[in-house]
Amino acid sequence: MARVKHESRWYPLEAEESVLDGLLRQGVAVPNACRAGACQSCLMRALSGDVPEAARAGLKDTLRTQGYFLACVCRPVTGAELEVAGADALRVPARIESMSLLSPSVLRVRLTTDASFDYRAGQYVSLLRADGLARSYSLASLPREGLLELHVRLVPGGAMSGWLVREARVGDAMAVQGPAGSCFYVPGRPEQPLLLAGTGTGLAPLYGIVRDALEAGHTGPIWLFHGARTPEGLYLADELRELAARNVGFHYRPGVLTGGSRDVAEGALDVLIRAECPKPVGYRAWLCGDSDLVLSLRKKLFLSGLSLKDLHADAFLPSAPRVEAVGAR
Amino acid sequence: MSTAAQEKSVYEQIGGEPAMAAAVDVFYRKVLSDDRISHFFEDVDMERQSAKQKAFLTMVTGGPSNYTGKDMRAGHAPLVKRGLNDVHFDAVVEHLRATLEELNVPAPLVERVLAIAGGARADVLNR
Ligand SMILES: Cc1cc2nc3c(=O)[nH]c(=O)nc-3n(C[C@H](O)[C@H](O)[C@H](O)COP(=O)(O)OP(=O)(O)OC[C@H]3O[C@@H](n4cnc5c(N)ncnc54)[C@H](O)[C@@H]3O)c2cc1C
Ligand code: HEM
Numbered sequence: 001m002a003r004v005k006h007e008s009r010w011y012p013l014e015a016e017e018s019v020l021d022g023l024l025r026q027g028v029a030v031p032n033a034c035r036a037g038a039c040q041s042c043l044m045r046a047l048s049g050d051v052p053e054a055a056r057a058g059l060k061d062t063l064r065t066q067g068y069f070l071a072c073v074c075r076p077v078t079g080a081e082l083e084v085a086g087a088d089a090l091r092v093p094a095r096i097e098s099m100s101l102l103s104p105s106v107l108r109v110r111l112t113t114d115a116s117f118d119y120r121a122g123q124y125v126s127l128l129r130a131d132g133l134a135r136s137y138s139l140a141s142l143p144r145e146g147l148l149e150l151h152v153r154l155v156p157g158g159a160m161s162g163w164l165v166r167e168a169r170v171g172d173a174m175a176v177q178g179p180a181g182s183c184f185y186v187p188g189r190p191e192q193p194l195l196l197a198g199t200g201t202g203l204a205p206l207y208g209i210v211r212d213a214l215e216a217g218h219t220g221p222i223w224l225f226h227g228a229r230t231p232e233g234l235y236l237a238d239e240l241r242e243l244a245a246r247n248v249g250f251h252y253r254p255g256v257l258t259g260g261s262r263d264v265a266e267g268a269l270d271v272l273i274r275a276e277c278p279k280p281v282g283y284r285a286w287l288c289g290d291s292d293l294v295l296s297l298r299k300k301l302f303l304s305g306l307s308l309k310d311l312h313a314d315a316f317l318p319s320a321p322r323v324e325a326v327g328a329r
Numbered sequence: 330m331s332t333a334a335q336e337k338s339v340y341e342q343i344g345g346e347p348a349m350a351a352a353v354d355v356f357y358r359k360v361l362s363d364d365r366i367s368h369f370f371e372d373v374d375m376e377r378q379s380a381k382q383k384a385f386l387t388m389v390t391g392g393p394s395n396y397t398g399k400d401m402r403a404g405h406a407p408l409v410k411r412g413l414n415d416v417h418f419d420a421v422v423e424h425l426r427a428t429l430e431e432l433n434v435p436a437p438l439v440e441r442v443l444a445i446a447g448g449a450r451a452d453v454l455n456r
Contacts, residue, residue: 058376298375302357302358302361303361306355308353308376310381
């Protein structure tokens with residue numbers, strides 16, 4: 001049996017149980033969402049004891065050296081004793097500055113942060129409500145813009161998205177934790193063709209990356225594919241068309257599964273991509289949004305010749321069902 | 330000990346770590362395109378998976394590797410439970426050969442690598 005100490009109390013873990021599940025089961029509140037090692041909402045810090053390497057995969061070196069790890073994938077070996085603390089130090093207080101609908105199902109949320117918040121366009125943050133509810137959202141803004149911009153898809157029955165659209169008010173206090181992720185533009189090869197593809201609010205990080213690349217003076221072709229089931233799922237189309245009109249190298253290609261028109265292609269996203277970029281060897285690519293689509297696209301692009309080091313993907317994993325605390329009173 | 334032990338490893342001869350990075354792309358692409366074995370390599374985290382491919386290639390080319398036979402057994406045991414057998418093993422070896430040939434590794438070195446890989450059969454298949 002392994003044990004975890006949190007705020008001067010010891011909590012036993014069951015065999016193979018993660019630190020997150022063990023703490024939640026015994027009534028300790030720890031922010032969490034995807035519970036698959038992706039969203040980084042459940043970051044904690046080890047004050048003493050050994051953290052398995054798997055629980056630190058994907059973390060920045062600056063976080064690793066401070067002992068941070070992902071509680072959802074941290075399964076200490078039998079007999080291990082680990083003393084942990086929350087990641088409060090990584091949270092930056094934020095305030096809702098404005099909210100508006102970009103489409104019937106996408107809410108644009110702009111936040112101001114009290115302290116300055118360093119990030120690269122395209123990375124994601126954990127957004128925390130005052131009671132600890134946490135969800136990951138990608139940043140659609142550019143660092144120079146000051147405000148953090150999120151595109152939140154309204155999920156039926158969604159805890160965070162439902163609250164934001166129905167109850168949250170401008171001025172409400174929240175917190176952001178992060179940034180995380182490797183979906184961002186890297187200057188240095190201005191002529192390299194770029195391919196960006198996303199579904200739904202997967203557009204958010206891509207909107208940041210495209211503008212970042214253009215502002216950095218990227219000269220190579222930039223392809224942006226935005227997919228949705230129906231035309232109502234597309235948004236920011238006018239802004240993107242205008243951006244394409246002003247930048248000859250930038251091509252915006254919206255696509256839908258049904259209800260295509262003169263301006264919007266109809267068909268599966270990978271088919272649209274193949275039609276425009278039949279041989280993407282040497283490209284750099286970013287894929288964001290629905291996780292099944294992102295994973296299958298990544299595989300297809302890799303197989304058609306894109307190098308792994310040039311492929312960046314953020315799968316928007318949904319939150320995992322909550323573990324109820326047992327025996328907590 | 331044979332004189333081969335004093336020779337530079339294949340890993341060094343083909344260019345060390347940077348060459349591995351290129352080899353991973355080629356090898357992983359072949360593995361993923363092969364319906365016989367691709368299901369073993371589907372991983373949500375492609376970076377994690379590519380790190381493992383690199384560990385595999387580094388090991389079979391005699392590069393710096395800390396894996397023991399016991400690690401190999403433990404690492405592949407879940408796959409054996411999912412049906413990993415000689416057919417899959419041979420497919421991986423086949424892709425390994427094709428990868429090295431594509432990267433213009435000289436034939437005698439290819440044979441050495443395949444011998445190391447072949448030697449791992451019992452551990453990988455947990456026999
Ligand atoms: C790295 C990362 C980046 C993300 N970036 C964004 C972003 O920029 N914009 C954005 O809108 N979302 C993004 N997400 C998803 C986001 O974190 C939330 O999962 C999402 O907003 C739903 O949260 P909620 O609280 O509204 O709904 P929940 O209360 O979490 O969900 C309500 C119900 O709907 C189900 N559900 C939720 N989403 C899905 C789905 N996609 N498919 C199937 N079932 C689902 C849940 O399982 C649950 O049963 C990202 C996720 C990750 C991991
Ligand atoms: C030729 C002999 C082989 C050697 C030397 C070998 C070596 C390795 C090594 C070093 C790792 C990395 C372990 C880690 O870092 O976690 C690994 C992982 C893996 N190997 Fe092999 N391997 C061999 C054959 C095979 C075969 C035949 C298959 C399946 C067809 C296979 C499938 C895998 C998979 C799926 C993983 C990742 C497991 C995980 O996700 O933890 N290997 N192997």
